[in-house]
Amino acid sequence: MESIWKKTVKNILEEQKQLKKEYKADVCIIGGGITGISSAYYLGRAGLKTVILERDKLANRTTGNTTAKITSQHGLFYKYLTENYGKDFAKKYYNANQEAIKNIDQIIKQENIECDFKYQDAYVFTQTAKEVKNIKDEVQAVKSFGGEAEFVEKIEPKLENIQGAIKFPNQAEFNPRKYLKGLANVILENGGEIYEDSRVHVIKKDVNGYRIYTDEGYVMAKYVIIATNYPIINVPGFYFIKMYQETSYAIAVETTEKLFEGMYINAEEPRVSLRTAKYGDKELLIVAGNDHRVGAKIDLKNAYGYLENIAKNMYSDSKVLYKWNTQDSITLDKIPYIRRIFKFNEGCICSNRI
Ligand SMILES: Cc1cc2nc3c(=O)[nH]c(=O)nc-3n(C[C@H](O)[C@H](O)[C@H](O)COP(=O)(O)OP(=O)(O)OC[C@H]3O[C@@H](n4cnc5c(N)ncnc54)[C@H](O)[C@@H]3O)c2cc1C
Structure with missing residues (x-):
């Protein structure tokens, strides 16, 4: 049982490697779905040295099995938003999603990515x-x-x-694995690194930022983005009762x-x-x-x-x-969690999805 997106793109990366040493970067991104890969793309374009650590293969989990509609229409949602969070919040949510469609279109044109975007x-x-x-x-x-x-x-x-x-x-609609293959290539061209089969099991704070440990290596980074869909740090956010x-x-x-x-x-x-x-x-x-x-x-x-x-x-x-x-x-409130994972943890950002 494999999605149509996985059938069309067997591997996102030509050369797959595992983290087996120490590596230094500005930003370490944990999770190589659409959230992690998009974050690495934007930060790499902004001149930061990024590294993605993915426990499996890139875009193989939820992102590789989505329906891949790029839309600000999330069911019947805006009546709920305006009533519970107000018109201004609903407008911001709508505009952010509308902007995302345009941004993806622009990236596809700028990076020349063939991904059936329509x-x-x-x-x-x-x-x-x-x-x-x-x-x-x-x-x-x-x-x-x-x-x-x-x-x-x-x-x-x-x-x-x-x-x-x-x-x-x-x-809009697209083929997410074709799109993310394009982004991954740009990340590597910009000097970023991507390690697959590299599961993160510990994040430790140190004087220069963080040490992020996998089974066989670790990354030292000033900032960490946890883009693992379900957050791998559960306390003190207590996400297991909020999702x-x-x-x-x-x-x-x-x-x-x-x-x-x-x-x-x-x-x-x-x-x-x-x-x-x-x-x-x-x-x-x-x-x-x-x-x-x-x-x-x-x-x-x-x-x-x-x-x-x-x-x-x-x-x-x-x-x-x-x-x-x-x-x-x-x-539980139907709105994505994207925030600093907890206020004492400067530089550590968590997202459960885009
Ligand atoms: C059937 C279906 C249809 C959908 N349709 C749409 C749609 O049409 N449009 C839309 O916008 N959204 C849709 N969604 C939602 C959307 O697909 C997801 O929200 C999105 O793909 C999540 O991306 P992500 O990068 O946050 O998570 P994921 O794609 O799950 O990526 C997280 C990654 O983190 C890795 N990871 C986890 N733990 C660790 C660890 N300890 N160390 C290293 N790596 C780790 C995982 O292996 C995984 O690759 C759909 C979802 C489903 C299930």
């Missing part, structure tokens, strides 16, 4: 009449701080009983029929996320979702079967080429 409109749709009000309220919430959204009655995918959807224009893990499933499907434009996710449970993706000279349908909390008893056949039925109902000749599943960390 602007697409993003939709949250519903197939139940009672959810329409929530979708219309969401449109109002986005418009209230100047965001771009509209209510539409119809969407392109052949799904039954569509009652309406909220559309965010000009969002939970979800498993999601995805399939990539081939059909002879013409696929739709746009990216889609439903408003209700179980979650269904749809997009298309380039795969060699083919265009495949990706159906993802059906999430549940990690640990819930589940029959894998049914978990994938649910997504396969959706694909079959849309395209009767659909043939599943790839299946995969993975875990992601979800915060």
